[in-house]
Amino acid sequence: xxxxxxFGYLMILPALVIVMLFTAGPIVASIGLSFYQWDVISxxxxxxxxxxxxxxxxxxxxxxxxxxxxxxxxxxxxxILVGLGLALLVQQRRSNVARGTFRTIFYLPLLxxxxxVAIVMGYMFDQKFGVINYYLGLLGIPNIPWLTSDFGATAxxxxxxxxxxxxxxxxxxxxxxxxxxxxxxxxxxxxxxxPLRTFFAVKLPMISPTVLFISVVGMIGAMQxxxxxxxxxxxxxxxxxxxxxxxIYQTAFQNLQFGYGSAISVMxxxxxxxxxxxxxxxxxxxxxxx
Amino acid sequence: xxxxxxxxxxxxxxxLLVLIVxxxxxxxxxxxxxxxxxxxxxxxxxxxxxWIPLNPDWANYSAVFEQIPLFSFFVNSVIVTGLIVIxxxxxxxxxxxxxxxxxxxxxGKIFMLFLATMMVPLQATMIPVFVLIKWMxxxxxxxxxxxxxxxxxxxxxxxxxxxxxxxRELGEAARIDGASPLQVFWKVYAPLxxxxxxxxxxxxxxxxxxxxxxxxxxxxxQSTYTLPLGLVGLQGNLGTGSISVVLAGVVVAxxxxxxxxxxxxxxxxxxxxxxxFR
Numbered sequence: 001x002x003x004x005x006x007f008g009y010l011m012i013l014p015a016l017v018i019v020m021l022f023t024a025g026p027i028v029a030s031i032g033l034s035f036y037q038w039d040v041i042s043x044x045x046x047x048x049x050x051x052x053x054x055x056x057x058x059x060x061x062x063x064x065x066x067x068x069x070x071x072x073x074x075x076x077x078x079x080i081l082v083g084l085g086l087a088l089l090v091q092q093r094r095s096n097v098a099r100g101t102f103r104t105i106f107y108l109p110l111l112x113x114x115x116x117v118a119i120v121m122g123y124m125f126d127q128k129f130g131v132i133n134y135y136l137g138l139l140g141i142p143n144i145p146w147l148t149s150d151f152g153a154t155a156x157x158x159x160x161x162x163x164x165x166x167x168x169x170x171x172x173x174x175x176x177x178x179x180x181x182x183x184x185x186x187x188x189x190x191x192x193x194x195p196l197r198t199f200f201a202v203k204l205p206m207i208s209p210t211v212l213f214i215s216v217v218g219m220i221g222a223m224q225x226x227x228x229x230x231x232x233x234x235x236x237x238x239x240x241x242x243x244x245x246x247x248i249y250q251t252a253f254q255n256l257q258f259g260y261g262s263a264i265s266v267m268x269x270x271x272x273x274x275x276x277x278x279x280x281x282x283x284x285x286x287x288x289x290x
Numbered sequence: 291x292x293x294x295x296x297x298x299x300x301x302x303x304x305x306l307l308v309l310i311v312x313x314x315x316x317x318x319x320x321x322x323x324x325x326x327x328x329x330x331x332x333x334x335x336x337x338x339x340x341w342i343p344l345n346p347d348w349a350n351y352s353a354v355f356e357q358i359p360l361f362s363f364f365v366n367s368v369i370v371t372g373l374i375v376i377x378x379x380x381x382x383x384x385x386x387x388x389x390x391x392x393x394x395x396x397x398g399k400i401f402m403l404f405l406a407t408m409m410v411p412l413q414a415t416m417i418p419v420f421v422l423i424k425w426m427x428x429x430x431x432x433x434x435x436x437x438x439x440x441x442x443x444x445x446x447x448x449x450x451x452x453x454x455x456x457x458r459e460l461g462e463a464a465r466i467d468g469a470s471p472l473q474v475f476w477k478v479y480a481p482l483x484x485x486x487x488x489x490x491x492x493x494x495x496x497x498x499x500x501x502x503x504x505x506x507x508x509x510x511x512q513s514t515y516t517l518p519l520g521l522v523g524l525q526g527n528l529g530t531g532s533i534s535v536v537l538a539g540v541v542v543a544x545x546x547x548x549x550x551x552x553x554x555x556x557x558x559x560x561x562x563x564x565x566x567f568r
Binding site: 109121230258 | 306322417521522536547
């Protein structure tokens with residue numbers, strides 16, 4: 001029996017060391033560092049709560065949280081609506097070939113890296129030479145300053161994030177919809193429910209756990225948005241697209257304020273935990289578990 | 291039935307139309323990238339774009355290999371992604387198996403610790419990890435990206451769930467036949483767990499092949515750059531003059547993902563869906 005226990009410890013050892021050293025330890029260290037001032041060069045000096053006092057009156061930091069929250073909510077809501085809409089439409093197709101083809105097409109954007117997509121879209125959304133404004137111009141829509149205006153830059157980042165990630169929600173919705181039992185759908189049909197009624201009374205409750213999952217995972221991802229604003233706008237114009245992680249990057253790795261950067265990271269973690277808890281609380285009433 | 295047939299048919303036709311429009315929207319930027327990468331730099335910004343490359347100009351592809359060390363970026367990306375995928379698959383199979391099949395004191399508590407770290411966003415740990423990487427002497431080397439990713443809580447969880455469903459009798463029978471605990475794992479159970487291992491591997495491939503943030507922070511010497519970092523640098527250096535060259539680089543970076551997806555689409559989809567039923 002003792003041999004078996006030893007074998008068990010040896011088997012988990014590599015993963016445990018990595019998790020302790022690079023996730024569990026650093027999260028504690030992040031909290032610790034947030035009470036210090038440290039520029040990496042000179043030794044850290046204890047600063048008490050001063051980083052947090054500074055943070056709560058720092059308009060740039062608070063603004064970055066609102067920017068990030070606005071972007072994240074827009075991206076996740078659109079991802080869910082578009083992903084679900086596409087999944088419902090693809091499910092209507094009778095031929096397996098059509099369903100498979102659409103599934104592959106909607107998955108393809110996920111294969112590119114977010115930074116590559118940002119490079120490509122930066123060219124496509126260019127105000128003067130971009131292909132987007134060219135086609136909009138053919139429709140009589142005047143040049144839109146996509147990357148250089150407040151609304152344009154925000155909209156561009158939302159559009160390209162949704163364009164790239166909608167396949168994720170789509171694939172999950174396809175799986176969830178196909179697991180709705182046939183007899184339940186038939187029963188609804190016999191009771192005279194139309195397609196709309198069937199969707200809201202039967203399908204939507206049955207797939208609500210998937211909606212919650214996409215919402216939680218999507219928010220955790222979108223609240224850490226970095227690649228697209230870093231590549232396309234550098235956070236501009238002004239601070240319009242300066243997300244919290246972009247600000248952490250600038251604070252810690254460009255201005256070498258490691259303590260203050262840690263305090264912002266800890267605040268981001270707290271906000272994320274709060275948002276996740278909020279979604280699970282809301283889900284208690286809305287999500288239906290079989 | 292006949293009275294509802296017409297609206298139903300019209301609804302399906304409109305549905306198909308919407309799907310086709312959505313498919314065009316999904317594909318257009320990818321097609322534009324490919325065709326523009328085949329235009330001469332002088333033509334690259336002329337509209338309308340050439341959706342079908344009648345006179346492909348392959349010079350951009352040689353240019354991108356000459357103007358920046360694209361080949362070295364590519365090799366670095368292959369090394370980083372390859373070692374992480376192989377390493378993490380093995381360590382997560384081991385730990386997932388142990389948490390599912392072996393009894394040892396503290397098992398439940400240690401597993402809870404894994405679960406708790408699964409929720410921690412990468413961003414909340416980056417500053418201490420950066421300091422640690424410097425102390426370990428890994429900064430500005432590929433090891434900075436590889437070592438911290440050689441194990442993972444999510445992968446452990448994924449593998450454990452799969453091993454939990456396996457019959458214990460298989461291992462007991464092998465033990466009676468004289469197999470050691472390691473042989474039971476490696477010869478009996480590990481081969482049965484290849485589907486979730488493949489799903490984990492494709493998930494990790496997608497994630498680490500595309501990774502931008504950690505390379506940006508850990509790597510400062512161009513000889514260590516991975517593809518995403520190198521391409522963003524290329525875009526910055528060349529400016530708008532040679533976008534077709536930049537796009538050729540983007541296409542080169544995309545090829546391995548597309549090839550892998552073509553051969554293992556099933557595992558990509560499974561990776562996403564198994565991850566969601568937790």
